[in-house]
Amino acid sequence: MDDKDMGTDLKSVLITEEEINAKLAELAAAIDEEYAGKDLLIIGVLKGAVMVMADLARALSTPVTMDWMAVSSYGAGTQSSGVVRILKDLDTDIKGKHVLIVEDIIDSGLTLSWLLSNLGSREPASLNVCTLLRKPEAAKVAIDVKWVGFDIPNEFVVGYGLDYAERYRNLRFVGTLAPHVYGG
Numbered sequence: 569m570d571d572k573d574m575g576t577d578l579k580s581v582l583i584t585e586e587e588i589n590a591k592l593a594e595l596a597a598a599i600d601e602e603y604a605g606k607d608l609l610i611i612g613v614l615k616g617a618v619m620v621m622a623d624l625a626r627a628l629s630t631p632v633t634m635d636w637m638a639v640s641s642y643g644a645g646t647q648s649s650g651v652v653r654i655l656k657d658l659d660t661d662i663k664g665k666h667v668l669i670v671e672d673i674i675d676s677g678l679t680l681s682w683l684l685s686n687l688g689s690r691e692p693a694s695l696n697v698c699t700l701l702r703k704p705e706a707a708k709v710a711i712d713v714k715w716v717g718f719d720i721p722n723e724f725v726v727g728y729g730l731d732y733a734e735r736y737r738n739l740r741f742v743g744t745l746a747p748h749v750y751g752g
């Protein structure tokens with residue numbers, strides 16, 4: 569799908585496909601520089617980070633291995649449930665490895681702060697975070713995010729991996745939802 573297929577469910581395009589690609593190239597260059605000569609394991613947080621993982625991994629020159637973790641902190645709507653649980657753990661032991669967590673979005677920061685403490689306790693050689701999007705709420709939580717693509721306003725966004733009730737993940741851009749979709 570592209571922005572010609574916005575239909576009536578989307579209010580606006582916040583970040584275009586071209587802007588996403590340019591930003592990922594920028595982030596990849598910085599990540600390549602940081603991990604030059606090192607083995608890097610990138611960990612995607614399912615399901616939202618699937619698109620960022622796929623495109624960021626291909627933008628990198630550094631050889632990487634990939635693993636996935638699924639955690640849950642949200643219900644089917646737009647509100648945080650406040651509870652994080654592991655739905656799928658890593659397949660690999662990260663002890664002694666250089667690890668980069670890849671996220672689509674940091675909102676309350678709850679998912680990430682929990683992940684950082686969980687993965688940190690497994691004794692990786694290093695642990696960093698790259699997120700495509702960050703909302704203002706995240707600034708209130710003391711989490712160290714090394715690479716951020718875009719700081720965005722406090723609106724519910726969909727597309728490029730991000731869903732509303734599991735829909736819209738396959739949009740090539742990031743957009744905001746029309747209020748009628750979520751009963752607003």
Ligand SMILES: O=P(O)(O)OC[C@H]1O[C@H](OP(=O)(O)OP(=O)(O)O)[C@H](O)[C@@H]1O
Pocket residue numbers: 613614615616617639640641642648671672673674675676677678679680730731
């Ligand atoms: O900073 P927070 O307030 O914790 O929110 C961010 C998290 O919420 C979303 O995932 P979600 O749990 O909705 O699952 P999904 O990735 O499968 O869509 C998003 O992909 C982040 O992982």
Ligand SMILES: Nc1nc2[nH]cnc2c(=O)[nH]1
Pocket residue numbers: 642673674675676723724725726730731732
């Ligand atoms: N789809 C989506 N998931 C989120 N999780 C936390 N914030 C958001 C958001 O704005 N959109």
Ligand SMILES: [Mg+2]
Pocket residue numbers: 613614615616617672
């Ligand atoms: Mg997610």
